[in-house]
Amino acid sequence: KAGVTQTPRYLIKTRGQQVTLSCSPISGHRSVSWYQQTPGQGLQFLFEYFSETQRNKGNFPGRFSGRQFSNSRSEMNVSTLELGDSALYLCASRPRTGTGNTIYFGEGSWLTVV
Amino acid sequence: EDQVTQSPEALRLQEGESSSLNCSYTVSGLRGLFWYRQDPGKGPEFLFTLYSAGEEKEKERLKATLTKKESFLHITAPKPEDSATYLCAVQPLPGGGGADGLTFGKGTHLIIQP
Numbered sequence: 001k002a003g004v005t006q007t008p009r010y011l012i013k014t015r016g017q018q019v020t021l022s023c024s025p026i027s028g029h030r031s032v033s034w035y036q037q038t039p040g041q042g043l044q045f046l047f048e049y050f051s052e053t054q055r056n057k058g059n060f061p062g063r064f065s066g067r068q069f070s071n072s073r074s075e076m077n078v079s080t081l082e083l084g085d086s087a088l089y090l091c092a093s094r095p096r097t098g099t100g101n102t103i104y105f106g107e108g109s110w111l112t113v114v
Numbered sequence: 115e116d117q118v119t120q121s122p123e124a125l126r127l128q129e130g131e132s133s134s135l136n137c138s139y140t141v142s143g144l145r146g147l148f149w150y151r152q153d154p155g156k157g158p159e160f161l162f163t164l165y166s167a168g169e170e171k172e173k174e175r176l177k178a179t180l181t182k183k184e185s186f187l188h189i190t191a192p193k194p195e196d197s198a199t200y201l202c203a204v205q206p207l208p209g210g211g212g213a214d215g216l217t218f219g220k221g222t223h224l225i226i227q228p
Contacts, residue, residue, distance in 0.1 A: 045217070090158070103148070107156055
């Protein structure tokens with residue numbers, strides 16, 4: 001059974017640009033969430049999508065957004081990139097939202113903003 | 115606000131030297147406590163989920179326990195391949211006013227020397 005797949009794995013962007021990251025959840029999982037990991041702040045919750053609707057949101061500015069498609073695949077977008085947005089962005093999936101189901105993570109997308 | 119504190123931040127052990135990692139948490143209501151292992155440059159790998167005080171789970175050389183205020187990850191006779199960062203996270207019950215995502219600790223960086 002394939003795990004959570006994220007693309008691209010590595011990317012470099014310039015300040016002010018925008019970036020889109022993609023995530024394919026584990027087959028059968030309908031909930032997708034996104035996390036940001038930095039050395040200083042650790043892992044922080046961005047948002048969760050289920051059935052193409054954002055169900056939960058962490059404390060991040062509106063520059064961070066996402067969406068989910070009917071096949072449960074998800075994308076997250078960061079606009080007007082800042083140096084501080086350099087981080088490992090992790091996608092995670094579970095069967096559905098609102099439960100204590102185990103959350104499985106992908107390998108992440110490394111974003112460097114220069 | 116949910117909080118997770120892990121200690122120690124770093125731990126260096128000799129191969130075969132058993133020890134315990136601590137995860138202290140405050141949450142309005144606990145839906146689940148999760149342990150993950152993360153290797154450098156990779157996404158977190160799921161280890162255990164604990165749901166109620168008194169619960170214990172084991173996997174190879176690892177054993178996780180849970181009380182109402184903290185969780186321990188016991189490592190028995192560790193091997194060099196157990197070297198990694200171990201992350202603890204809590205998921206709150208719904209209706210607590212916060213997001214449904216996981217709140218992570220900063221992790222314990224474990225090094226097992228041969």
